[in-house]
Amino acid sequence: MSESVIYNNLNFSIMKKRILFMVTSADVIGPKNRKTGSLLTELAHPYEAFKKQGYEIDIYSVKGGEAPIDLVELDDPINQAFLNDDGLIKMKNTKSIDNVSIDDYDAVFVPGGLGPVVDMTDNPPVQHLLASFYDSGKVVSAVCHGPVSLGNVKLKDGSYLVKGKHVTGFSAAEEAGYAKDDVPFELEDLLKERGADYSAVDPWQPHSITDGRLVTGQNPASAQGVAEKVIAILESAAVLESSKA
Template identity: 40%
Template sequence: MAPKVLVVLTSHDKLGNTGKPTGWYLPEFSHPYEVLAPHVKITVASPAGGEAPLDPASVEAFKNDPISTKFLKEKEELWKKTEKLESFLGKAGQFDAIFFVGGHGPMFDLAQDPTASKLINEFYAHNRIIAAVCHGPVALSHVKLPSGGYLIDGQRVTGFSNEEEDAVGLTSAVPFSLEDKLREASGGNYVKADKAWGEKVVVARGGRLITGQNPASATGVGKAIYDAIFGELTTADEK
């Protein structure tokens, strides 16, 4: 049987009080999907279930990206018919990995979603792979283990940087700084690329914790998930 990956999308479609639409970010699903889909069974969930909002800005920004345009044209059912996240509670053992797609939407719903937190704890308890890209790591940033410590305490992690948030003009639109929260929860172990928008994929916990900084890191996160599932683990904790 093929390994199974649970992909989690946001259900949130409004960007703070800006009046602009938001959601999940196209290449952060399409690129890992391109890497993983031939080898694993992918199930897609969201907090509310049903259609998960796709950020229209990401469609426009990646209209010349063949992987994203193909995905947009052929795989619509993946995000139009998501399963409700809570239906997977108690089922972490049936999956090899959980992957949180980014976009600004997760900053508003997945950041402190109790169901997501429980599910992440279950994946952790089963020693499964926990992965996220761009704003997706916000789903991990508030999670505490039964011991009371943060899930990512002492672990090298990355995610959308303050510099990148400033560059897109949305620092005032998000409820808090993702970089600052990841730095706090990891005990100062947040890392990022040398330059904004550069690729940065960080692999920690022996391949069981995978985070990517931004859209440019999406393919790398997909490859890191593949490597972790199929045993091709890197010896370093960072790529």
């Protein structure tokens, strides 16, 4: 879908941006089968931000079908908007990531929740998809536990995607009070082992980072910031494309 924009008194027709949400299919984790999925706040806040910007959003999951949601903070109005609009419908009817055509999208976003730790850490289709997005010059983003999907991604030159890049994700300090007994490793450690320049702020405070076309956020409070940074990149690119037309 295209739309007309005005830049420096010139009228340009540009394609509306499209965002791929890649979500977990895992609904339990750990030795006690703790219930999990994609964390609602980390779905809803970016979804509504992208939607407000006029972007088109598709949700694909690892296996396809109904994707689980960790229903926290139900009193949050943005979360309610997601559940009462088309967001929940899309989560109930996802397609498998095996069917994604990356040429259709400008950016990929991976929300957290504990689910990605289960089915995205060592998943070749997940790794291939994220590497293809990045190698194709597109934006890659993730929040909270979502960056586990990035840890083992290798680019076409053989290097880890996160190597030498400024990134964040759910910290060891946060995990200690949240799900340490449920997760098989610390996300913070994985990112550091892959050569990332990892940083974190105090537990549960917002913290999101842009490094080129890679955007990461530390925790649920960072989800909105990740979306805003992705939008900033895409809108800057749109203006640049228009100025060259």
